[in-house]
Amino acid sequence: MTVTHPTIAIAVPLQAELIAAIRASSPGITVLYEPELLPPERFAADHAGDPRFQRSPEQERRYWDMLMSADILLGFPNDNAAGLARIAANPKLEWIQAMASGAGGTVRAARLSAKDLDRIAVTSSAGVHALPLAEFAMLGLLGGFKRVPELAADQSAKHWPELRTPTRMAQGSHIVIAGLGEIGLETARLARALGMTVSGTKHRVGPIAGIEEVAPSAELPRLLGTADALINTLPGTPDTERLIGAEVFAAMQPGTVVVNVGRGSVIDEPALLAALDNGQVGYACLDVFAVEPLPADSALWGHPRVLVSPHSAALGATENQLITERFIENLQHFLAGAPLLHVVDPQHFY
Incomplete structure (x- = not known):
């Protein structure tokens, strides 16, 4: 210069x-x-x-x-x-x-x-935008752990269930963050404050304080075998295009919570819908999509266990x-x- x-x-x-x-x-x-x-x-x-x-x-x-x-x-x-x-x-x-x-x-x-x-x-x-996106990621995690869609549906129907269903605890849960950059690390900080343990992926692998394991993206399926939630913060690049697809969803524990505050191109949306329908994904909180605005005919709009946010989490x-x-x-x-x-x-x- x-x-x-x-x-x-x-x-x-x-x-x-x-x-x-x-x-x-x-x-x-x-x-x-x-x-x-x-x-x-x-x-x-x-x-x-x-x-x-x-x-x-x-x-x-x-x-x-x-x-x-x-x-x-x-x-x-x-x-x-x-x-x-x-x-x-x-x-x-x-x-x-x-x-x-x-x-x-x-x-x-x-x-x-x-x-x-x-x-x-x-x-x-x-x-x-790291902190607002990390806070939104916590909203997504807790929304899935605390059964917010079911509560909203019961409220809309004015239904008081005879049997009350327990919710999942953040304390003691394990999450995987795809992309341990600034957004990912801020998300990890908030997750640890809630008592969660964190693993994740990074392009340049190396130890990070407070992170249980750092691995390359190719090892994402292995990391998810014991995880309660996946948070994506990855950017949209040719290398991350549909990185989170059928193989990754199949490796998850049933009921895993998925949050996307990275880029919509990283998640294979048809594969996500299939994982929601077969129970591998219990809840998905999505701020970004492969096509924006999200097309009116997308099945994500009406899915009972999906929260759609109009790419506004960072504002x-x-x-x-x-x-x-x-x-x-x-x-x-x-x-x-x-x-x-x-x-x-x-x-x-x-």
């Missing part, structure tokens, strides 16, 4: 106080932000903004002129892969800080050339603030010529 007085363009909606924090963070930087060129947020951290928003031809020209003048971008243009593909034509561009933790999927979808992937560093917001009122803090931290690295944090791997896209 050689630019000492970079121009930074904000490509997505962001609160005025956070723009001010970026401007105040480093002398010599220029921060370009024109809110009238960006779609209004409908909720906190709505980086795509209102889809009804349209720029006039003049506004469209101004938007792209602003981005094409930048050395650094905060956010993908128009928050999508097409915008990323177009901005690669900016010869000055050195670095893009993505708003998403799983930015690799967008980078892959943009189909950038090897030269552009080498020239433009893309960093993700990995870790920013929180402080998300933009945390992403901005991550960006400012990375900006100091950029200005010092130090390695950037959470760079998306341009080959594996995670």
Whole structure:
């Protein structure tokens, strides 16, 4: 990194106080932000903004002129892969800080050339969403352990069962986390606080404090032989495509709880439905899906032991603030010529 007085363009909606924090963070930087060129947020951290928003031809020209003048971008243009593909034509561009933790999927979808992937560093917001996703994973675990679907069905029917059914305890249970990255480790921390033991998988296998066993993904079926629950936090890559399929479900104990806060492409949804129907999976809490929005004809919508969440588990009122803090931290690295944090791997896209 050689630019000492970079121009930074904000490509997505962001609160005025956070723009001010970026401007105040480093002398010599220029921060370009024109809110009238960006779609209004409908909720906190709505980086795509209102889809009804349209720029006039003049506004469209101004938007792209602003981005094409930048050395650094905060956010993908128009928050999508097409915008990323177009901005690669900016010869000055050195670095893009993505708003998403799983930015690799967008980078892959943009189909950038090897030269552009080498020239433009893309960093993700990995870790920013770790705690809300870990909390959602605990919701899923406890929802399955405490028989929430059955309780909801009885309440809807105004049915008080003659025989009360015991629920499962978190204390003493064993869970497997597919993907012991920042989200996985935060999930493990909360699980251990509830008295669970944790094993899991990681691309680079090595001991991790508090984790019973760390193994490669190929050994996931073996790990699940004694587990009460599986939590997926893996990103969507060619290597993880439908990784959790029929073989993995068959290796589970009957009634295993499955939670997905990673990417929908990791779970083979037809195999999951079969495992739900044959009892291998007792409950599934899903925040992500192979196709989003989840198609209306998906059997997951109406399954009595599935909770469907519309990819909203990571959302929180402080998300933009945390992403901005991550960006400012990375900006100091950029200005010092130090390695950037959470760079998306341009080959594996995670």
